Amino acid sequence: MGSFFLKAYILLKEELSNMISVQKKTFEFNGKGVVLMGMIRQDVKDSNDNYIAILEAYIDGKKVETIEMPDDYIKRKYDIFYNYDLEEGPHKLVIKWINPNEKYAVQCKDMVVYSSTPAEPINPYK
Numbered sequence: 001m002g003s004f005f006l007k008a009y010i011l012l013k014e015e016l017s018n019m020i021s022v023q024k025k026t027f028e029f030n031g032k033g034v035v036l037m038g039m040i041r042q043d044v045k046d047s048n049d050n051y052i053a054i055l056e057a058y059i060d061g062k063k064v065e066t067i068e069m070p071d072d073y074i075k076r077k078y079d080i081f082y083n084y085d086l087e088e089g090p091h092k093l094v095i096k097w098i099n100p101n102e103k104y105a106v107q108c109k110d111m112v113v114y115s116s117t118p119a120e121p122i123n124p125y126k
Contacts, residue, residue, distance in 0.1 A: 024096040025108065033084035033114030034093060039076055040069045044103040051101055057081045058094040071104065080108065088116050 027036065040053050053069040057080075069077055080095065097106055 023098075023100060024094055027093040027095075027108075027111055028090070029093065029111065029113045030090045031113040031115040032086050032088040033082075034086070034091070035082040035110075035112040035114075036080045036093065036095070036108060037078060037110040037112070038080045038106065038108040039078055040071045041105045041107045042071055042103060043105055049103065051104060053101070053104060053106060054098040055080065055106065056096045056098055058092075058096070059083065059086065060091055061094075066098075069106065080106070084114060 027034075040051070042049075042051075049071070051071045053071075055067040055069060056063055057065040057067060064083065065081065067077075067081060069080065081093065095106070095108075
């Protein structure tokens with residue numbers, strides 16, 4: 001994976017406002033790497049609850065990771081999932097919420113897609 005960082009370009013950063021309140025959410029992208037940023041958000045305040053959401057990540061139908069997302073602000077994660085070592089091309093990322101809790105939501109904030117080639121520059125004068 002070390003050589004990846006020498007040949008990786010941010011292709012797309014997409015702002016998301018998705019809440020995973022159902023048991024699965026699908027994201028499609030075209031590239032060689034992806035970062036899905038977000039966190040667990042408590043909808044109903046309950047200071048005695050030490051909830052940890054369990055998520056599963058699937059890339060192109062294959063389970064690649066089980067993710068623990070603690071609500072505790074000291075242990076909290078802000079990247080739901082990342083993988084920088086995919087084959088360049090179209091991919092489907094599925095996030096499944098294994099232990100949903102009605103007091104919480106999984107908030108997906110941004111998705112960053114990486115490619116082995118730079119994106120075409122935008123010419124505002126065309």
